[in-house]
Amino acid sequence: xxxxxxxxxxxxxxxxxxxxxxxxxxxxxxxxxxxxxxxxxxxxxxxxxxxxxxxxxxxxxxxxxxxxxxxxxxxxxxxxxxxxxxxxxxxxxxxxxxxxxxxxxxxxxxxxxxxxxxxxxxxxxxxxxxxxxxxxxxxxx
Amino acid sequence: xxxxxxxxxxxxxxxxxxxxxxxxxxxxxxxxxxxxxxxxxxxxxxxxxxxxxxxxxxxxxxxxxxxxxxxxxxxxxxxxxxxxxxxxxxxxxxxxxxxxxxxxxxxxxxxxxxxxxxxxxxxxxxxxxxxxxxxxxxxxxxxxxxxxxxxxxxxxxxxxxxxxxxxxxxxxxxxxxxxxxxxxxxxxxxxxxxxxxxxxxxxxxxxxxxxxxxxxxxxxxxxxxxxxxxxxxxxxxxxxxxxxxxxxxxxxxxxxxxxxxxxxxxxxxxxxxxxxxxxxxxxxxxxxxxxxxxxxxxxxxxxxxxxxx
Amino acid sequence: xxxxxxxxxxxxxxxxxxxxxxxxxxxxxxxxxxxxxxxxxxxxxxxxxxxxxxxxxxxxxxxxxxxxxxxxxxxxxxxxxxxxxxxxxxxxxxxxxxxxxxxxxxxxxxxxxxxxxxxxxxxxxxxxxxxxxxxxxxxxxxxxxxxxxxxxxxxxxxxxxxxxxxxxxxxxxxxxxxxxxxxxxxxxxxxxxxxxxxxxxxxxxxxxxxxxxxxxxxxxxxxxxxxxxxxxxxxxxxxxxxxxxxxxxxxxxxxxxxxxxxxxxxxxxxxxxxxxxxxxxxxxxxxxxxxxxxxxx
Amino acid sequence: xxxxxxxxxxxxxxxxxxxxxxxxxxxxxxxxxxxxxxxxxxxxxxxxxxxxxxxxxxxxxxxxxxxxxxxxxxxxxxxxxxxxxxxxxxxxxxxxxxxxxxxxxxxxxxxxxxxxxxxxxxxxxxxxxxxxxxxxxxxxxxxxxxxxxxxxxxxxxxxxxxxxxxxxxxxxxxxxxxxxxxxxxxxxxxxxxxxxxxxxxxxxxxxxxxxxxxxxxxxxxxxxxxxxxxxxxxxxxxxxxxxxxx
Numbered sequence: 001x002x003x004x005x006x007x008x009x010x011x012x013x014x015x016x017x018x019x020x021x022x023x024x025x026x027x028x029x030x031x032x033x034x035x036x037x038x039x040x041x042x043x044x045x046x047x048x049x050x051x052x053x054x055x056x057x058x059x060x061x062x063x064x065x066x067x068x069x070x071x072x073x074x075x076x077x078x079x080x081x082x083x084x085x086x087x088x089x090x091x092x093x094x095x096x097x098x099x100x101x102x103x104x105x106x107x108x109x110x111x112x113x114x115x116x117x118x119x120x121x122x123x124x125x126x127x128x129x130x131x132x133x134x135x136x137x138x139x140x141x
Numbered sequence: 142x143x144x145x146x147x148x149x150x151x152x153x154x155x156x157x158x159x160x161x162x163x164x165x166x167x168x169x170x171x172x173x174x175x176x177x178x179x180x181x182x183x184x185x186x187x188x189x190x191x192x193x194x195x196x197x198x199x200x201x202x203x204x205x206x207x208x209x210x211x212x213x214x215x216x217x218x219x220x221x222x223x224x225x226x227x228x229x230x231x232x233x234x235x236x237x238x239x240x241x242x243x244x245x246x247x248x249x250x251x252x253x254x255x256x257x258x259x260x261x262x263x264x265x266x267x268x269x270x271x272x273x274x275x276x277x278x279x280x281x282x283x284x285x286x287x288x289x290x291x292x293x294x295x296x297x298x299x300x301x302x303x304x305x306x307x308x309x310x311x312x313x314x315x316x317x318x319x320x321x322x323x324x325x326x327x328x329x330x331x332x333x334x335x336x337x338x339x340x341x342x343x344x345x346x347x348x349x350x351x352x353x354x355x356x357x358x359x360x361x362x363x364x365x366x367x368x369x370x371x372x373x374x375x376x377x378x379x380x381x382x383x384x385x386x387x388x389x390x391x392x393x394x395x396x397x398x399x400x401x402x403x404x405x406x407x408x409x410x411x412x413x414x415x416x417x418x419x420x421x422x423x424x425x426x427x428x429x430x431x432x433x434x435x436x437x438x439x440x441x442x443x444x445x446x447x448x449x450x
Numbered sequence: 451x452x453x454x455x456x457x458x459x460x461x462x463x464x465x466x467x468x469x470x471x472x473x474x475x476x477x478x479x480x481x482x483x484x485x486x487x488x489x490x491x492x493x494x495x496x497x498x499x500x501x502x503x504x505x506x507x508x509x510x511x512x513x514x515x516x517x518x519x520x521x522x523x524x525x526x527x528x529x530x531x532x533x534x535x536x537x538x539x540x541x542x543x544x545x546x547x548x549x550x551x552x553x554x555x556x557x558x559x560x561x562x563x564x565x566x567x568x569x570x571x572x573x574x575x576x577x578x579x580x581x582x583x584x585x586x587x588x589x590x591x592x593x594x595x596x597x598x599x600x601x602x603x604x605x606x607x608x609x610x611x612x613x614x615x616x617x618x619x620x621x622x623x624x625x626x627x628x629x630x631x632x633x634x635x636x637x638x639x640x641x642x643x644x645x646x647x648x649x650x651x652x653x654x655x656x657x658x659x660x661x662x663x664x665x666x667x668x669x670x671x672x673x674x675x676x677x678x679x680x681x682x683x684x685x686x687x688x689x690x691x692x693x694x695x696x697x698x699x700x701x702x703x704x705x706x707x708x709x710x711x712x713x714x715x716x717x718x719x720x721x722x723x724x725x726x727x728x729x730x731x732x733x734x735x736x737x738x739x740x741x742x743x744x745x746x747x
Numbered sequence: 748x749x750x751x752x753x754x755x756x757x758x759x760x761x762x763x764x765x766x767x768x769x770x771x772x773x774x775x776x777x778x779x780x781x782x783x784x785x786x787x788x789x790x791x792x793x794x795x796x797x798x799x800x801x802x803x804x805x806x807x808x809x810x811x812x813x814x815x816x817x818x819x820x821x822x823x824x825x826x827x828x829x830x831x832x833x834x835x836x837x838x839x840x841x842x843x844x845x846x847x848x849x850x851x852x853x854x855x856x857x858x859x860x861x862x863x864x865x866x867x868x869x870x871x872x873x874x875x876x877x878x879x880x881x882x883x884x885x886x887x888x889x890x891x892x893x894x895x896x897x898x899x900x901x902x903x904x905x906x907x908x909x910x911x912x913x914x915x916x917x918x919x920x921x922x923x924x925x926x927x928x929x930x931x932x933x934x935x936x937x938x939x940x941x942x943x944x945x946x947x948x949x950x951x952x953x954x955x956x957x958x959x960x961x962x963x964x965x966x967x968x969x970x971x972x973x974x975x976x977x978x979x980x981x982x983x984x985x986x987x988x989x990x991x992x993x
Contacts, residue, residue, distance in 0.1 A: 245719070415553055
């Protein structure tokens with residue numbers, strides 16, 4: 001009983017000290033297209049960033065791109081690479097070096113005027129890269 | 142601090158929770174291939190609490206832990222009476238059931254004009270708590286490690302307590318333990334419940350760390366790895382599984398010592414290590430020996446202290 | 451449900467039953483190793499897939515090798531991998547520690563799987579399907595030639611295997627070791643020899659099962675190892691740990707049910723129901739379909 | 748104190764114990780002997796609740812305990828040792844004794860003391876037991892690292908720590924040399940003087956004859972004789988069981 005009371009008090013204390021949500025923050029969305037860069041497992045990706053609500057392109061940000069395999073959490077954590085901004089407004093380019101073919105969660109971290117993280121699920125195969133389609137089961141038999 | 146280092150350390154911290162969860166059950170002699178199920182339950186429950194219902198993070202994670210513990214207890218009651226191997230397979234079946242249920246689970250609400258919530262195989266995206274509240278990744282890492290430190294302190298206390306001794310007794314010889322008057326079934330369910338809560342805390346943190354989860358994150362491999370951490374690191378102390386995580390995620394994966402061949406090394410390491418140290422690097426004997434050294438050092442110093450008086 | 455649906459359902463059950471022979475073979479392998487060592491070899495299904503890959507490697511020099519050769523090569527590779535698994539994962543690990551062997555075989559599972567991923571870069575390879583152009587029609591109902599081939603081959607392997615187990619000296623020694631290890635040692639049976647041979651034989655069986663699943667699906671992928679491991683475990687448990695006839699029947703049942711569930715409810719839910727079946731068996735009937743009365747101790 | 752009423756245990760077709768009536772009175776040492784496979788160990792296992800009875804009843808201090816799980820029987824004060832030593836090898840000697848201390852007295856301890864380190868009284872009692880069994884210097888050693896003789900003593904000490912009303916000793920002299928048997932003899936006598944009730948199962952006939960107040964003899968799962976040591980020694984049925992028909 002005493003333990004339960006202690007736990008409740010601890011939870012209450014933790015909740016009280018919490019920051020409030022900063023509303024009205026800019027939320028980003030990203031369109032990612034990747035093509036094979038010639039080398040096996042190397043891909044050139046173009047990222048077009050935009051304000052999720054207004055749709056206007058987001059430029060002048062520091063963008064770093066990492067990748068993780070959802071099927072192996074925390075195991076294939078590819079070191080994040082800085083993306084270079086392109087002439088086209090809101091477009092950034094990056095070269096990814098992956099460890100194996102398959103589904104990757106490309107993780108785009110934005111810093112600067114907008115701080116956000118956008119996740120894009122892509123299937124990297126030998127020839128091409130496709131979006132992971134909704135509810136694509138990976139198994140037959 | 143380097144972003145990459147922060148992300149690796151955060152991963153190590155989060156995975157440690159699952160490793161500790163599997164370790165606790167290993168102490169009571171049960172091999173569970175299903176701790177990833179509670180990791181998943183914690184991740185979804187905590188994610189739903191913060192992203193969909195707007196709860197604060199601490200409450201969300203506590204809620205995830207509670208749901209995880211409740212599920213673990215209700216799984217433990219029918220399965221813990223099974224013999225070793227059958228229990229392992231039952232937990233495996235349960236974990237797969239949970240994973241598939243999450244593949245079928247769709248429940249989204251509209252937040253800021255965007256559907257948020259679990260969406261079948263696509264998973265549960267935009268658990269954006271740390272971005273909405275401007276929490277730096279470094280601060281979140283510190284949060285993970287604070288909670289890990291608290292958990293470890295709890296384990297240290299457990300090891301010195303009667304409860305820890307009872308868990309180890311059950312693990313070594315359940316029949317003999319019951320002949321010391323220990324209600325084995327009750328303690329096993331208790332251990333399963335705590336283990337479920339721990340894994341769920343890890344899951345809650347993981348969901349907020351990566352901002353997305355999807356069902357296949359929680360497949361059998363995660364559970365198998367978390368078991369292996371305890372066995373590599375050792376079953377003598379709670380530091381063992383942490384050592385296992387550091388060796389695997391920290392050394393093999395992040396330092397890129399063996400580049401893409403990490404899993405081969407890992408698999409081989411598990412197979413070979415068990416030949417030479419069946420109870421891991423930090424096993425009971427080693428821990429006992431170190432403890433004795435400490436005691437000798439302390440008693441030695443008090444003895445000389447007395448002598449000088 | 452009208453007649454057409456009924457025929458479709460029956461069709462999927464028949465397909466599943468035919469494919470279930472693969473599960474039955476895997477189940478036999480798991481069961482036999484469990485019988486002799488009293489340990490589960492979790493790397494078994496991965497080794498089977500590995501053997502199927504090995505057969506492709508062995509025959510990579512020859513273009514379009516005949517099917518029989520492909521399967522024999524798979525069996526050969528399976529035998530070799532089986533022996534390796536025994537020496538790495540079982541031989542030197544203390545018998546008294548069941549946990550250690552379980553994990554060492556998990557380690558081997560990861561090892562084999564990852565070696566496959568690395569040598570093939572994770573890309574699925576085509577596997578020769580056999581008699582895929584043959585279809586036996588009975589009105590609306592039809593039997594696929596490749597599945598029938600798999601089934602016939604599976605049955606032949608089972609018959610051969612049972613003959614080996616019950617009619618040869620090796621088989622008798624194996625059964626003796628599984629029932630009375632110490633007594634059989636005193637009778638002059640070398641446990642090491644029997645163990646190695648058991649792993650080789652079950653490895654060959656697994657190799658054939660791996661080749662069979664490759665042939666039935668038409669391709670090989672490292673992603674197959676995990677579901678096949680799970681299916682093998684299910685079959686072993688439902689068949690009652692240690693019962694060979696149980697494993698055979700459970701393999702066919704699981705194959706048929708799986709296919710039926712898939713027909714009725716789709717792929718995702720199929721796996722859910724199979725897992726629920728396994729869970730229910732463990733909780734309510736842990737001894738499997740042919741549960742014996744509990745003996746002494 | 749302990750009352751076995753027609754207990755039987757069948758394993759498939761094997762009638763390991765087949766309708767035995769036996770009474771252990773408070774404060775006595777009852778020796779239970781019999782040839783190999785006569786069902787002695789099965790009786791201990793039945794009394795400690797390792798497997799269920801096929802038929803019959805077990806009464807302890809007048810209450811039927813036939814259906815109680817084994818940990819509850821320990822709670823009532825029935826402790827035992829094993830024919831082949833069973834210890835918690837990965838735990839220290841002290842820990843082995845600590846958890847075995849499961850008497851009513853310990854249940855009354857305050858929460859903190861009970862789960863962390865034990866109260867002064869409990870600690871003192873463990874120390875006393877350690878001294879009595881000459882294990883005090885091995886207090887922090889893992890049980891697995893002890894010598895055979897020490898392990899036997901630790902097992903004995905652990906059974907005593909439960910402060911049992913009834914102690915079941917399953918072949919405590921197995922594997923001991925003459926000197927150790929003498930020590931054991933002395934310890935069992937001391938325990939009777941301290942008010943323990945003992946059911947002693949033993950192969951070592953001299954030891955039983957020397958310490959037991961009464962002796963019961965089993966053969967093929969049935970009781971064939973019961974009485975004071977001298978009387979049992981002269982019993983024709985007993986001689987026949989041990990030596991075969993003349």
